[in-house]
Amino acid sequence: MIDTSYASTAAPAASDPHVAGRRRPPKSRPRRSRLQRKSRRVALLFFLPAIAVNLLVIGGPAVSSIGYSFTDWNGISPPNFVGLDNWQRMLTDAAFWSVMRNNAIYLVVLVIIPTSLGLFGAFLLARIRRGSTVFRAIFFIPFLLISVVVAQIWRNLLSPDTGIAAALDSIGITWLNDVYFLGSQELALPTVIGVHVWSFIGFTMVFFYAAIKTVDPALIEAARLDGVGVWGEFWHVVIPGIRPMIVFSISFAVIAGLLVYDMPRILTGGGPAGASDVAALLINRTSIVGREAGYGTVLALTLTLISGVVIGVITYLRRKEEN
Amino acid sequence: MSTSSQLRFQKAGAADPRPGGSGRTPIAYIILVLFAIVAAFPIVVMFFNALKTSAELATNPIGPPTNPQWGNFAEAWERGGIGQGLLNTAIIVFFTVIGTWICAGLAAYALARLDLPFKSAFQTYLFVIISLPVQSFIVPLFFLWVKLGLVNTLQGLIIIYIALNTPFAVLLLRTFLVNIPKELDEAARLDGANELQVASRVILPLTWPGLLTVGLVVGLAAYGELQFAVTFILDPALLPISTTFLNFSQGQTQLFNLINAASVIIVVPLIILFLFMQRQFVAGLASSGTKG
The missing domain is CATH 1.10.3720.10 (MetI-like)
Structure with missing residues (x-):
């Protein structure tokens, strides 16, 4: 799985200069890097909903439960630290x-x-x-x-x-x-x-x-x-x-x-x-x-x-x- | 896939009959028929008992009904609150599938075809999340949902289901997206389409089989889910079908015929859907590993 993902990231990098170089020669270089930065932002934006809902429901609560495990938390009132009692x-x-x-x-x-x-x-x-x-x-x-x-x-x-x-x-x-x-x-x-x-x-x-x-x-x-x-x-x-x-x-x-x-x-x-x-x-x-x-x-x-x-x-x- | 490999198998068999094949196949059939009886008998009894009167159930507990009571279905629907339960579940399934499609589709697209920073970190996160047991987050999640006012709401449950199903769906859709030739979206981009247009008009239609599989698996999971449904929804008007049925079956233990009728109402849509889309179901459930 990880192998194919490397292959897919490598593919555009390899084909990009070729395509761009063929179509519009010298001055495309700075433009492309700006485009690249923009495309990284777009990619993050695409990934955002999935990761946000996941952190809210799974990631956040899962991490917080490590902290709660050292407390007398009852779910509602603020927890007190009790060390390793639990x-x-x-x-x-x-x-x-x-x-x-x-x-x-x-x-x-x-x-x-x-x-x-x-x-x-x-x-x-x-x-x-x-x-x-x-x-x-x-x-x-x-x-x-x-x-x-x-x-x-x-x-x-x-x-x-x-x-x-x-x-x-x-x-x-x-x-x-x-x-x-x-x-x-x-x-x-x-x-x-x-x-x-x-x-x-x-x-x-x-x-x-x-x-x-x-x-x-x-x-x-x-x-x-x-x-x-x-x-x-x-x-x-x-x-x-x-x-x-x-x-x-x-x-x-x-x-x-x-x-x-x-x-x-x-x-x-x-x-x-x-x-x-x-x-x-x-x-x-x-x-x-x-x-x-x-x-x-x-x-x-x-x-x-x-x-x-x-x-x-x-x-x-x-x-x-x-x- | 199955038909082509079957063909190949048959051809091989015809060219070179397997040693002792004709002698052994009957034994294989006998054993398979026994397995099939064990698998089907309880379901057949459910259909039989759904059509009996209470009196007949007492004297004829597992045989076919002598005088089918088709009215049992209407009565079970009425007394079990099946209509309300199915409506709530339909809402939950619909929005869970749509939400998972959107979240997972966009994320898989970013992973497979865009220059996503921290790609391997995100991918590792998804793998860890998939193997994380429900118990590791259900307790803080419950009290967080209490605080946010999302307990006892359908949207609260829908958000949870989307979060639970998104990671596997991302990884599944990613394998479809990786296989689409780069030239297609590059051509669209050169024609002046923006990323969102490329994704929605060029790429997603080509990943339709993957989306269909995701939809089936997620829909089935949301249809039958019990643990979150029973924990997060207590308001009788909002109960999905699984907990509606659970309350009905545990509260009315004398009405076995009506409970069986309710079971039939609940599972017949699943069985019909399955018979039409067998292959997607098996492939999808194998890739999700979420239903236990």
């Missing part, structure tokens, strides 16, 4: 460690299942000769549905009175009758994650399918002539061929797992008794409902730091592998 409090806050654990589980599942099943499904899709368009459309639609609707669909299906359990009960299968997927301490988190996986997995499948289609068919053919078999083709040709897209999809899932808000918020509200609580919910509760904004920014900065480190590690590993 940071110390976080380390001994059981709720913080509990959401960190839940987010870690969330992240791991959201990376492993959609990536592996997505690759598998995409590989199968690329092998069939008819109907892949229809399959892709069906797989992609769950990702398209908005989160409130996805959550509602699954709440219906998982409810013992109105969903799958009730349907099974009417044909005599009763072992699901007393299973409260969203109300049980053990099942709440896996269920929330499962619903999220359901809505996410089709996206990885369709995304990986598009990637596999860009792999050079000659490579696949060569592998087939070598008689590597289906698994050999999958492991030695397809996976290496789309590695950048796999890394992208994994980073995408990591971020989604760390920052997840919608599914737990709608399905369980973090309950029962914090069993499916996640960092985003805790931060909103602490700072906006509980008015402990100073402490909330500490939790938020920690989450930011963790996601920064994770993205950094993924980028580092990828660069290292490329070299």
Whole structure:
């Protein structure tokens, strides 16, 4: 990306004197530099709206939250400096460690299942000769549905009175009758994650399918002539061929797992008794409902730091592998 | 893209049938059909249940309706306040898309085709902003919005959505703009057009596919967004469709049929739009990485 931008800045500099020199000879030199200064001002002016709205909404508040993290700010009255109190409090806050654990589980599942099943499904899709368009459309639609609707669909299906359990009960299968997927301490988190996986997995499948289609068919053919078999083709040709897209999809899932808000918020509200609580919910509760904004920014900065480190590690590993 | 590569694939297959291809494809189909059932079954049940009476739901929880109740849609629309929610969301989506187009279009143009000072610094800023989690700014932003009187206003939410979507849109549009030949705008400039005329009459029409993708992704994100909507808008008259539906579904737990009918009303426009513009959706969502 950065490389092409250098190319594009270099291009006008190289072509300009040529064009100008051809059209109007000597006296154009001072005029052009004035024009250049003007064009730099125009460029800045073009960039201004985007950067202004960004600084107002994201950049400014993000930087100010570092300052607020050392205060007892409640969001409204002027904050008082309290040093590292908030940071110390976080380390001994059981709720913080509990959401960190839940987010870690969330992240791991959201990376492993959609990536592996997505690759598998995409590989199968690329092998069939008819109907892949229809399959892709069906797989992609769950990702398209908005989160409130996805959550509602699954709440219906998982409810013992109105969903799958009730349907099974009417044909005599009763072992699901007393299973409260969203109300049980053990099942709440896996269920929330499962619903999220359901809505996410089709996206990885369709995304990986598009990637596999860009792999050079000659490579696949060569592998087939070598008689590597289906698994050999999958492991030695397809996976290496789309590695950048796999890394992208994994980073995408990591971020989604760390920052997840919608599914737990709608399905369980973090309950029962914090069993499916996640960092985003805790931060909103602490700072906006509980008015402990100073402490909330500490939790938020920690989450930011963790996601920064994770993205950094993924980028580092990828660069290292490329070299 | 998909059709041409498919053609290529088929030709290759015809010239040299893959080893054991005809033996393995049925297994691939069986597994794919299983996946498709898992993906489609819950959505099909939603459509079924939207057409049942409450009484039928109790005895027939997931099967097709015996006597479709088309009136459920009108009743859900009425009782759920769906009309008001969709209107608010339409306003939000419209201005968010327009605002993102303007901000991101101009910025991408400056990055790709003008002599922008501090170019790499601006670009780095955009990359950092994209990977910054919502949580890192939502708390100070909320209290800033309280101070500015923007909480509980549609314009307050629209400004936030524009800011959230602009960075990815700039980077996406930039790739389109970089590929347009320089000669085109130089010719226009020599004809006496100013920068704004060059941008709006020569360049932006050529980046229409990119703008369309941005519009779809941003529109979809604004349509279903929950976290900011639920935090920044509390006035019932201003709730967008996501929170309107959330309140309806959590407040009326006995009316599963009407809740499903409301779900159908909300998602049918999305599904139709998707079926018409599949390719743009997939490409765009892959490039944004914003929806989780």
